[in-house]
Amino acid sequence: MTGPASTDPASTDPASTDxxxRIRYVTADGARRYAADLRHPVxxxxxxxxxxxxxxxxxxxxRRSSGDGGTHVAFRDMVWxxxxxxxxxxxxxxxxxRRIAVDVSAAMLAEDRSGHPAVVGDxxxxxxxxxxxxxxxxxxxxxxxxxxxxxxxVAEGLRVxxxxxxxxxxRPTPSxxxxxxxxxxxxxxxxxxxxxxxxxxxxxxxxxxxxxxPTVPLLSSGRVALITSTESRFRVTKPLLNH
Ligand SMILES: C[S@@+](CC[C@H](N)C(=O)[O-])C[C@H]1O[C@@H](n2cnc3c(N)ncnc32)[C@H](O)[C@@H]1O
Numbered sequence: 001m002t003g004p005a006s007t008d009p010a011s012t013d014p015a016s017t018d019x020x021x022r023i024r025y026v027t028a029d030g031a032r033r034y035a036a037d038l039r040h041p042v043x044x045x046x047x048x049x050x051x052x053x054x055x056x057x058x059x060x061x062x063r064r065s066s067g068d069g070g071t072h073v074a075f076r077d078m079v080w081x082x083x084x085x086x087x088x089x090x091x092x093x094x095x096x097x098r099r100i101a102v103d104v105s106a107a108m109l110a111e112d113r114s115g116h117p118a119v120v121g122d123x124x125x126x127x128x129x130x131x132x133x134x135x136x137x138x139x140x141x142x143x144x145x146x147x148x149x150x151x152x153x154v155a156e157g158l159r160v161x162x163x164x165x166x167x168x169x170x171r172p173t174p175s176x177x178x179x180x181x182x183x184x185x186x187x188x189x190x191x192x193x194x195x196x197x198x199x200x201x202x203x204x205x206x207x208x209x210x211x212x213x214p215t216v217p218l219l220s221s222g223r224v225a226l227i228t229s230t231e232s233r234f235r236v237t238k239p240l241l242n243h
Contacts, residue, residue, distance in 0.1 A: 014146030014147070014148050014149070015146075017144070017145060017146050017149075018145050018146050018148075018149045020144075021141070021144045021145055021149075022104050022122075025086070025105045025107065025108050026104075026105045026106075026107060027107055028107045028110070030107065031086075031087065031105060031107035031108045031110065031111050032111065034086060034087060034108065034111070035086075035087035035111040038087065038089060042219070045216060045219060046215065046216050046219060046220050046222070047089055048216075049214075049215040049216035049219075049220065049222070050089070050139060050140075050168065050215045050216075050222065050224065051089070051090065051092070051093035051094070052215075053168075053213040053214070053215045053222075053223075053224035054090060054093055054095070054137060054139060054166055054168075054224055055093055055094050055095060056211075056213055056224075057164075057166040057211055057213060057224050057225070057226040058078070058080065058095055058096075058135055058137065058166060058226075059075065060164075060210065060211045060226050061134070061135050061163045061164035061166065061226055061228070062075050062078060062134075062135075062163065064163060064164065064210070064228065065134065065162070065163040073134065075096060076096050076097070077096065077098065078096040078098065078134040078135060078163075079096070079098040079100070079132075079133045079134050080095065080096060080098065080099055080100075080133055080134055080135040080136065080137060081099075081100050081101075081102055081126065081128070081133050081135075081136045081137065081160065081161070082099050082100065082101045082102065082116075082137055082139075083102045083103075083123045083126065083136055083137065083138045083141070083153075083157070084102070084103055084104075084123055084138055084139065084140065084141035085101035085102060085103045085108070085109065085112060085118070086103060086105075086108045086111070086112075086139075086140070087108055087111035087112055088101065088111065088112030088113070088114050088116075089139065089140075090137065090139060091112065091114040091116070095137075099114075099116045100116065100117045100118070100119065100133070101114075101116055101117070101118040101119070102118070102119050102120075102121045102123070102126060102127075103118075103120065103121075104120065104121065104122050104123070105120075106120050123138060123141060123152075123153045123156065123157075124149065124152040124153055124156055125156065126156055126157075126159075126160050128160045129160075130159055130160065131159075131160070131161070131162045132160055133160060133161055133162070134161065134162050134163050135161050135162075135163055135164055135165070135166060136157035136160055136161040136164075136165045136166070137165075137166040137167075138153060138157060138165065138166070138167045138168070139166075139167075139168045139224075140168055141153070141167075141168075142167055142168070142169055143168065143169050143170040143191050143192045143193075143222075144191060147193075147197075147201055150193075150198070150201045150202075150205075151201050151204050151205045152205075153167075154167065154201070154202055154205040154207055154227055155205040155206060155207075157227070158205065158206055158207050158227070158229045163228070164210065164226050164227060164228045164229075165207065165226075165227045165228075166224060166225070166226050166227070167224070167225055167227060168215070168222055168223065168224050168225075169192060169193060169198055169222075169223055169225065170191055170192030170193075170220075170221050170222055170223070171192055171193070171194065171195060171198075171221050171222075171223050172188060172190075172191070172192050172221045173221065176221045180221075192221065195209075195212070198225070202225075202227050203230075206229060206230055206231060207227040207228060207229055207230060208227065208228060208230055209225050209226070209227055210226045210227065210228045211225065211226040212224075212225045212226075213225070
């Protein structure tokens with residue numbers, strides 16, 4: 001009998017890894033299950049840590065934007081894209097209310113009851129103009145994707161966002177792996193990438209890691225990074241939302 005398919009980005013071909021991630025939650029059943037799983041007590045703790053880390057990263061992007069000539073806005077007025085938004089985990093994260101959800105799965109977006117605008121779209125080709133929003137957030141997508149996908153999504157985020165791209169990744173250090181093995185009684189799934197590898201991929205995409213925050217240090221190997229552009233691009237475009 002064979003075990004479950006490996007999710008190690010290095011062990012399968014990149015296109016099929018990314019395709020598997022893309023179609024994982026396309027059905028209504030899959031989307032409902034994902035939303036229900038987030039209500040588990042352990043998931044709630046991890047979600048709280050993720051929300052806190054994303055909030056801090058977006059606040060850091062906002063602080064940095066004060067140097068960006070005419071594009072600085074008040075924190076509450078920032079427009080941001082929640083890319084790979086899923087069922088709307090970030091709706092109650094204390095982030096600015098001008099949120100647009102983007103996900104490749106319409107079924108996932110249907111689980112998001114926030115009433116925020118939602119667009120079916122691919123993180124590698126966002127249907128928005130250059131510099132259309134203040135920040136792009138991509139939570140819980142890239143740790144299951146190939147290096148090519150990370151490069152493409154980061155570059156696309158930097159194209160669309162004036163002040164930075166916030167992504168999550170998973171950084172299973174040897175000590176975290178050992179702890180997880182003790183708790184799970186088996187080796188944790190080999191997903192994620194090292195800080196140096198992520199930094200290299202981000203640099204390939206024209207970005208740099210400006211902040212790097214743990215989500216729930218003892219429970220999870222998740223991290224949230226703020227990526228800013230290495231180019232100085234002060235673009236002013238029309239606001240997308242006026243509510
Ligand atoms: C694990 S869920 C994370 C959802 C949400 N960000 C969260 O943290 O709860 C991954 C999401 O990425 C979406 N997704 C996968 N591939 C995508 C792509 N290429 N472009 C946009 N969304 C994608 C899936 O449909 C799914 O909703």
